[in-house]
Amino acid sequence: MNIRENIRPGGRSARVQASVHKAVRDLLSSMDRAEVTIPLIATQAGVTPSTIYRRWGDLQELLADVAVERLRPDAMPKDTGSALSDLELWAEQYADEMASGPGRAMIRDVLASDGAEVRKAGKCCAYTREQVQAIADRAGERGETFPDVEEVIDHLVAPIMYRILFDETPPTAAQVRALAARLLDGRG
Amino acid sequence: MNIRENIRPGGRSARVQASVHKAVRDLLSSMDRAEVTIPLIATQAGVTPSTIYRRWGDLQELLADVAVERLRPDAMPKDTGSALSDLELWAEQYADEMASGPGRAMIRDVLASDGAEVRKAGKCCAYTREQVQAIADRAGERGETFPDVEEVIDHLVAPIMYRILFDETPPTAAQVRALAARLLDGRG
DNA sequence: ACCTAAAAGCAAATTATTTGCTTTAGTGGG
DNA sequence: CCCACTAAAGCAAATAATTTGCTTTTAGGT
Numbered sequence: 001m002n003i004r005e006n007i008r009p010g011g012r013s014a015r016v017q018a019s020v021h022k023a024v025r026d027l028l029s030s031m032d033r034a035e036v037t038i039p040l041i042a043t044q045a046g047v048t049p050s051t052i053y054r055r056w057g058d059l060q061e062l063l064a065d066v067a068v069e070r071l072r073p074d075a076m077p078k079d080t081g082s083a084l085s086d087l088e089l090w091a092e093q094y095a096d097e098m099a100s101g102p103g104r105a106m107i108r109d110v111l112a113s114d115g116a117e118v119r120k121a122g123k124c125c126a127y128t129r130e131q132v133q134a135i136a137d138r139a140g141e142r143g144e145t146f147p148d149v150e151e152v153i154d155h156l157v158a159p160i161m162y163r164i165l166f167d168e169t170p171p172t173a174a175q176v177r178a179l180a181a182r183l184l185d186g187r188g
Numbered sequence: 189m190n191i192r193e194n195i196r197p198g199g200r201s202a203r204v205q206a207s208v209h210k211a212v213r214d215l216l217s218s219m220d221r222a223e224v225t226i227p228l229i230a231t232q233a234g235v236t237p238s239t240i241y242r243r244w245g246d247l248q249e250l251l252a253d254v255a256v257e258r259l260r261p262d263a264m265p266k267d268t269g270s271a272l273s274d275l276e277l278w279a280e281q282y283a284d285e286m287a288s289g290p291g292r293a294m295i296r297d298v299l300a301s302d303g304a305e306v307r308k309a310g311k312c313c314a315y316t317r318e319q320v321q322a323i324a325d326r327a328g329e330r331g332e333t334f335p336d337v338e339e340v341i342d343h344l345v346a347p348i349m350y351r352i353l354f355d356e357t358p359p360t361a362a363q364v365r366a367l368a369a370r371l372l373d374g375r376g
Numbered sequence: 377a378c379c380t381a382a383a384a385g386c387a388a389a390t391t392a393t394t395t396g397c398t399t400t401a402g403t404g405g406g
Numbered sequence: 407c408c409c410a411c412t413a414a415a416g417c418a419a420a421t422a423a424t425t426t427g428c429t430t431t432t433a434g435g436t
Contacts, residue, residue: 013383039423043406048385053424076407088297111353112300125354154347154367161354162346165299179342200401201414227392236416241393243414 020052021177024066033105038062057077064113068120073127076087076134083139083146087156087180090135092173094128095160099170107165146184155183207233208240212254220295224251252301255294256308261315264322271327275344275368276350278323280361282316283348287358295353316345335371343371 007013023045027036038059042049056062077090097103110120132152139146156179164170171179195201211233215224226247230237242252265278285291296307309368327334344367352358359367 011434013421016384039424050386050425051384070385072223102228108299108302111296119356121354147420153350155343158350159342161340162349165353166309166349168307168310173420183332196402199403199414203416225392237392238394238417239415246393 016045016047016051020047020055020062021066021069024062025070028063028102028105029065033063056093060109060113061111064120067109069122071106071110071124071127073131077131079138083135083142083144084181084184086135086138087184088177089154090131091156091160091176091180094157095164095171095173095176098158098161099164104164107161125153129153132157147182153181156180190283204235204239204243208235208243208250209254209257210349212250213258216251216254216290216293221251223302248297249263251297252308254318255297256311259294259298259312259315261319267326270368271323271330271332272372274323274326275340275372276365279344279348279364282319282345282357283352283361283364286349287352295349313341317341320345333372338356339369344368 007017020041023041024036027041027044038052038058039049040111042052042061044054052062056065077086080086080089098107107124114121127148132149136146136149136152156176159179160171160176195205207227211229215229215232224247226240227237229250230240240250244253247252265274268274286295298312302309307313315337317337322336324334324340326336335336342366347367348359348364
């Protein structure tokens with residue numbers, strides 16, 4: 001639907017958005033997602049259902065909206081001294097978060113809403129690129145060689161995501177480290 | 189919900205399933221997916237809405253059910269004489285189908301329904317593995333070296349899927365061929 | 377302090393979903 | 407071949423979600 005991108009902070013819109021988002025997070029953490037409905041969220045947020053319908057259109061859009069926000073990384077990848085260990089650590093954490101129950105649910109919410117105007121999935125992808133770029137930049141500063149960000153997306157991020165989404169088997173920490181090592185090995 | 193796996197062919201259940209699936213396919217091809225509702229499908233299929241609700245639970249499950257069936261490959265990968273060209277051709281076709289509007293929609297349907305018992309996404313993944321395995325087997329018969337199927341999933345299928353799902357940019361034919369070539373090069 | 381536009385509230389109308397009960401169609405036993 | 411049994415479908419009433427027209431509120435600009 002028509003989620004306005006530029007909401008004046010502190011205004012009424014911003015307050016409604018905040019309380020609705022909070023209501024969604026609270027409800028998702030306390031009950032099965034199949035039970036979460038817009039009228040419920042509205043009540044919890046102290047808002048009228050029609051407000052939510054008009055702003056977000058449907059439950060999927062709203063869930064996706066909340067999910068994208070929660071998928072935004074809160075910090076830059078940790079500096080552990082070398083590109084390899086930076087990448088390994090970051091990838092392990094990324095894989096863990098995404099493979100967790102809530103992580104998978106958020107990804108699915110984001111993908112399900114897609115076809116929308118705002119390309120929420122693209123936003124998530126951009127977050128990931130930023131993180132990888134930060135690791136690459138640090139490697140550059142240290143004088144280390146580091147593959148192109150797109151290489152990292154294709155051969156580290158993509159396999160992790162694919163296995164989480166499609167496969168029964170999320171990658172183990174060892175597998176993730178192996179993927180990372182291989183990228184920096186020159187073999188990839 | 190409770191999609192029974194073993195339906196006696198020719199029975200009433202099978203007929204209902206067939207007509208509902210057909211109704212979904214027809215409606216999806218002739219209108220916007222946001223307009224497709226269960227009562228509509230029921231009417232089109234000549235069936236009562238409650239039948240659909242009881243069998244599939246909700247629209248997402250039904251759409252996913254139809255999508256998995258349409259994502260099942262109808263033939264084994266073509267034999268073009270060498271592992272590399274087999275893999276290139278298959279991957280290009282795979283990428284094309286999945287990146288198309290209907291392809292993307294089907295993938296999203298499958299993923300959205302997930303969390304269900306039947307692991308529809310896993311089924312799709314299994315189809316893909318079978319196809320790759322067939323190429324691998326042929327390569328073996330020819331005496332060619334061929335990477336492990338999991339390698340192909342990680343470094344060819346996964347990047348294709350990731351870019352289709354998350355990125356603005358589905359991979360070009362050239363990129364797909366490059367990924368395939370790299371796998372058989374020994375570099376991957 | 378007013379005026380305006382955008383967004384929220386309210387409530388009625390519509391539409392989708394759930395559910396209890398009835399009917400029908402296939403299956404297996406005689 | 408017919409009868410009983412079971413699983414699934416139909417029907418319709420009850421409930422819940424969604425849409426919509428209209429009114430009210432509120433933040434921002436004059």
